[in-house]
Amino acid sequence: MLKQFFIICSGADTDILEQCSKGEQNKYAGIGATVFFTALMAFIAASYALYTVFDNYFAAIGFGLIWGLLIFNLDRFIVSTIRKNGRFFNEVLQVTPRLLLAIIIAIVISKPLELKIFEKEINQVLLEEKNVLTLANQNQILKQFSPNIKALETEILNLKKEIEVKQTEVNQLYNTYIAEAEGTAGTKKLGKGPVYKEKRNKHDALLHELETLKLENKTKIKDLEQRIVKLNKSYDTQVTKTQPIINNFDGLMARITALDKLPWLPSFFIFLLFLAIETSPILAKLLTTKSAYDFKLEEQELALKTNILQNKNQSEALLKTDYAINNRVYSDIKDEKELYNYKRKKARELIELQADAFFKNQKNVL
Known part of the structure; x- marks a missing residue:
């Protein structure tokens, strides 16, 4: 049953093979098994690749099944159309376009499986790229808010500096009228005379201005700080909104690009493996000598042509x-x-x- 199924997969004429030896039947059963398992690997590879695109099991399996059947039909067609005519050079010319098609199929099949085999390494590369993108995104968004925040912070510093300057002037006047009272400066007369009172009044007036300035600037600083808090919240909101886009940066194209950044030798060996699997039925039929099946098929075709x-x-x-x-x-x-x-x-x-x-x-x- 299984042998007959693999013979059908090989594309050989079952009626002719029934007239051939067991060895001939086993040869074509082996070719058919290679065709079948290649299509099975194509189905698995396509399903995984499409799952990374659609993120849905049913869609991935459905399209993967269609792709596997397509590869099965192509391989079966390639193998069944090769004719042994006893002239090696002509057979090579006949096989060349089929080999090129087999190479293309091998590349298409191997790439998704490489993505699955090196999934952990690819995830590491994607994580590093996501971190870079996250920092770049934060810096880019920060450029939109940074000038306004810096302007507000500068304004706050100016208001604080204005208070400090006024405070320095008040302290200087305080030292002046104290020194006048002690007789160490000014008129150098001990006691609280008219000059002392004049300097004291000037100090008190400036002190009142300082207190008023502190109240006014405190209100202004509080308002500016609230505006800075709002800008920081807007910045955080913008970063939060754009982060999911970066987190989803792991589609098929991103994974293929990440795979290209890994060492090429392991991927190349996997490609060679699938290339060997894909081309093995063609090469087997090319390198084997003309057998009983080929003679009987040629005889049947010749009889039909003669008729x-x-x-x-x-x-x-x-x-x-x-x-x-x-x-x-x-x-x-x-x-x-x-x-x-x-x-x-x-x-x-x-x-x-x-x-x-x-x-x-x-x-x-x-």
Whole structure:
């Protein structure tokens, strides 16, 4: 049962193979098994590749099954159309386009399986790329908010510096009137005289201005700090919104690009493995000698070709004979008076019918 299934997979004529030896049947069963398992690997590879695209098991398996059947049909067609004619050079020319197609199929099959085999390494590369993209995204978004935040922070510093300058002036006036009272500076008279009172009043007025300035600037600073907090929240919100796009940066194209960044030798060996699997039925049929199956198939095709040529020649001879007979018949009867009178009678009847029909049409119009 299984052997018969693999023989069908090989594309060989089962009726002819039944007349061949067991060894010949086993050879084509092996070729069919290779075709079947290649299609199975194509189904698995395509399903995995499409799962990374659709993220849905049913869609991936459905399209993967279609792809596997397509590869199966192509391989079966390639193997079944190779004919052994005993001339190696002609057979190589016959196989060359099929080998090129097999190489393309091997590349298409091996690439998704490479993605699965090196999945952990690819995930590491993707993680590093995501981190780079995350930092770049944060910096890019920060450029939109940074000028406004820096302007507000500068304004806060200016307000604080304004208070510090006023505080310095108040301290200087404080030291001045204290020194005047102690007699260490100014008039150098001990006690609280008119000069002391004047300096004290100036200090108190400036101190009042300082307190007012502190209250005003404190309100302004609080408002500016709230605006900075809002900008920081907007920045965090923007980063949060764009982060899922980066997190989903692991599609098929991204994984293939990440695979190309890994060492090429392991991937190359996997490709060679699938290339060997894909081309093995073709090479096996090319390198084997002409066997009983090939002779019987050639004999059957030759018999069919001979039969077609015989029918063609017979039809051509029959057509020529028919032409010759018809020419003689018409040549013999062309001068017969009876035939002439009969055709003349029929022609007259036809003309009369046409005249009557024309008359009726014209009468209906009038």
